[in-house]
Amino acid sequence: xxxxxxxxxxxxxxxxxxxxxxxxxxxxxxxxxxxxxxxxxxxxxxxxxxxxxxxxxxxxxxxxxxxxxxxxxxxxxxxxxxxxxxxxxxxxxxxxxxxxxxxxxxxxxxxxxxxxxxxxxxxxxxxxxxxxxxxxxxxxxxxxxxxxxxxxxxxxxxxxxxxxxxxxxxxxxxxxxxxxxxxxxxxxxxxxxxxxxxxxxxxxxxxxxxxxxxxxxxxxxxxxxxxxxxxxxxxxxxxxxxxxxxxxxxxxxxxxxxxxxxxxxxxxxxxxxxxxxxxxxxxxxxxxxxxxxxxxxxxxxxxxxxxxxxxxxxxxxxxxxxxxxxxxxxxxxxxxxxxxxxxxxxxxxxxxxxxxxxxxxxxxxxxxxxxxxxxxxxxxxxxxxxxxxxxxxxxxxxxxxxxxxxxxxxxxxxxxxxxxxxxxxxxxxxxxxxxxxxxxxxxxxxxxxxxxxxxxxxxxxxxxxxxxxxx
Numbered sequence: 121x122x123x124x125x126x127x128x129x130x131x132x133x134x135x136x137x138x139x140x141x142x143x144x145x146x147x148x149x150x151x152x153x154x155x156x157x158x159x160x161x162x163x164x165x166x167x168x169x170x171x172x173x174x175x176x177x178x179x180x181x182x183x184x185x186x187x188x189x190x191x192x193x194x195x196x197x198x199x200x201x202x203x204x205x206x207x208x209x210x211x212x213x214x215x216x217x218x219x220x221x222x223x224x225x226x227x228x229x230x231x232x233x234x235x236x237x238x239x240x241x242x243x244x245x246x247x248x249x250x251x252x253x254x255x256x257x258x259x260x261x262x263x264x265x266x267x268x269x270x271x272x273x274x275x276x277x278x279x280x281x282x283x284x285x286x287x288x289x290x291x292x293x294x295x296x297x298x299x300x301x302x303x304x305x306x307x308x309x310x311x312x313x314x315x316x317x318x319x320x321x322x323x324x325x326x327x328x329x330x331x332x333x334x335x336x337x338x339x340x341x342x343x344x345x346x347x348x349x350x351x352x353x354x355x356x357x358x359x360x361x362x363x364x365x366x367x368x369x370x371x372x373x374x375x376x377x378x379x380x381x382x383x384x385x386x387x388x389x390x391x392x393x394x395x396x397x398x399x400x401x402x403x404x405x406x407x408x409x410x411x412x413x414x415x416x417x418x419x420x421x422x423x424x425x426x427x428x429x430x431x432x433x434x435x436x437x438x439x440x441x442x443x444x445x446x447x448x449x450x451x452x453x454x455x456x457x458x459x460x461x462x463x464x465x466x467x468x469x470x471x472x473x474x475x476x477x478x479x480x481x482x483x484x485x486x487x488x489x490x491x492x493x494x495x496x497x498x499x500x501x502x503x504x505x506x507x508x509x510x511x512x513x514x515x516x517x518x519x520x521x522x523x524x525x526x527x528x529x530x531x532x533x534x535x536x537x538x539x540x541x542x543x544x545x546x547x548x549x550x551x552x553x554x555x556x557x558x559x560x561x562x563x564x565x566x567x568x569x570x571x572x573x574x575x576x577x578x579x580x581x582x583x584x585x586x587x588x589x590x591x
Contacts, residue, residue: 127151127175128241129168130561133544144559146502148179148442150551151481154472156497157545158489158517159506164543166191167568168504168561169449169485173405174198176445177255182396183405184429186422188450190411190571193259193267196580197567200252201245202238204231209579210569230567237563248565256402258395259581260388261409262421263380266574267581269387270408272424273297276324277335278389282431283328289431294324296427299463300420301336304381305371309463315360316368319343322351336376343369390424392432396444411571415453422454423463430467430474439479446471449485457493465493472499489516501550504559507540514538 126145133142155172159165166189173183173195185192199206204227211227219226238248259267271278275293282290298320299309308314311321323342324334343365351359360368375381395406408425410418429446436443448454454464471482473496484500486492490512508514518533536558537546543561548554572580 125179127172127179128562129171129175129547130543130545130559133558133560144547144557146549147551148176148181148481149440150502150549151176151445151483152440152442152476152479153501153550154476154481154499155483155502155504156500157483157485157504157506158487158508158513159504159545160487160509160513162542163506163508163540164545164561165485165487165506166449167543167564168506168545169447169483170194170564170566170568171562172483173445173447174251174565176442177403177405178251180254180398180403181442182398182403182444184392184396184444184446185405185407186425186446186448187407187409188411188418190409190573190577191568192407192447192449193409193572193577193580194564194566194568194570195257195405195407196259196577196584197569198248198252198255198565199567200249202231202235202248204228207231207234207567209583210567213576214569234567238565241562243563243565251565254402255405256399257405257407257584259407259409259577261412261577262387263383263417264412264574266412266577267407267409269383271387271389272300272384272421273336274390275428276301277333277385279328279331279333280389280391282435283331286435287329289434290328291321291325293428293431294328295321296424296463298324300424301372301375303420303463304375305368307368307371316364319346319351319360319365319368322348336372340369340372340376343372390428392425392428393435396432409577412574419454419462419464423467426464426467426471430470433471433475433478433480436478436480438477441479442481443479445481445483446475447483447485451484451486452488452491455484455493455496456491469493469496472496489513503546503548505537505540505546506544507542508537 126147129144129146131142132144157165157168170192173185176183187193207230208227211223211230214230215226260270261267262270262272276297280290295311298317299311302309302314302317307316309317311317320339323339323346327334346356349356396404398404410421413421454462455468475482505517508517514534514537518537540546545559545561547557547559
């Protein structure tokens with residue numbers, strides 16, 4: 121990885137860059153001050169996010185992608201050549217209403233169009249093959265076996281090395297896992313106020329510091345009869361009475377007996393450090409997809425994930441170089457304005473404030489800028505604004521981009537954003553003096569076919585893992 125590499129975002133359509141060949145490229149370290157991509161449905165927002173992921177991987181930068189709509193597993197469809205055999209399995213699903221062509225005819229047309237579009241952006245078959253061979257893509261699906269299943273309580277039930285050398289980080293991820301358990305039990309998840317949370321934390325930490333595991337089944341008898349006489353300055357029975365402890369144990373036992381909960385306690389360990397470590401000379405991309413979960417489950421899962429990202433980040437040495445990129449498409453509802461405070465908000469806000477110092481960049485994308493905590497987004501230095509549908513959305517974004525106290529500038533920007541075409545974005549990079557540039561995003565190498573079904577995701581994973589042309 122080198123900061124001399126540049127990420128090819130697209131083509132400048134105005135300003136100085138347009139006069140200088142048109143290429144709009146961004147040095148990777150510019151994204152350590154984080155990015156925001158906003159745009160209505162059909163603006164090309166997800167395509168631009170996909171291009172940023174592709175470019176980062178091409179520069180040897182590991183990427184963690186949070187997928188809410190099942191669009192971003194399309195990265196699996198960055199085929200290593202222009203061979204029509206790659207697109208044939210996807211041709212029928214791409215058939216438009218009233219299209220009477222055969223599957224082979226549709227596949228040939230898709231392959232030809234892909235070849236023409238990518239070559240127009242200077243991407244040839246040699247580059248596709250090299251990119252494909254140097255990247256390793258995993259799809260993690262908590263609570264599902266469509267991709268890799270995920271043990272969400274890893275920090276509680278699977279001891280990790282942080283308990284030996286970074287107790288503070290280990291304690292933070294343990295707290296997030298116990299908060300998840302408390303929410304599933306319908307109890308107070310606040311680690312500073314919930315006595316049940318404190319009791320479970322003390323019992324688990326005691327075992328983990330001693331080098332043992334802290335599986336919930338192992339904690340049940342200790343909840344009823346704790347192996348310590350006091351918690352804080354109070355006797356155990358004064359802190360949490362025996363009846364309350366038995367009720368907590370009964371709730372935990374019911375949770376353990378639930379087949380649904382069992383699926384959340386198996387699979388890959390939640391270890392962002394391991395996920396972001398290159399192996400066999402390949403740059404990793406991990407797509408954590410929660411598209412199959414309901415809204416409450418998504419919030420719980422992603423709250424635990426981002427606490428783990430935050431703890432991992434704090435183990436890294438300081439750096440001005442971009443060492444990893446976290447991309448979250450459709451952040452709507454996960455980082456809302458005050459007073460809303462879902463489990464995802466605290467770690468996301470902390471990442472936006474602190475990740476720069478560790479060389480970790482964050483890119484957030486949304487259709488609904490009104491729903492974002494703009495105080496946190498003020499930390500972002502790279503803005504990409506596509507077409508916005510409502511006056512309120514345009515005004516919120518324009519207020520942040522236009523010159524302070526210049527109503528004429530704001531009016532012109534508002535009209536420009538309203539007229540932007542698909543895949544056209546108004547981009548401001550503070551590292552380049554904050555100049556506003558209209559940019560056409562490049563065509564993605566990945567076939568953007570929209571949300572993947574469970575069976576399609578499994579098929580794409582099998583083809584990628586086999587490293588062969590699908591038949």
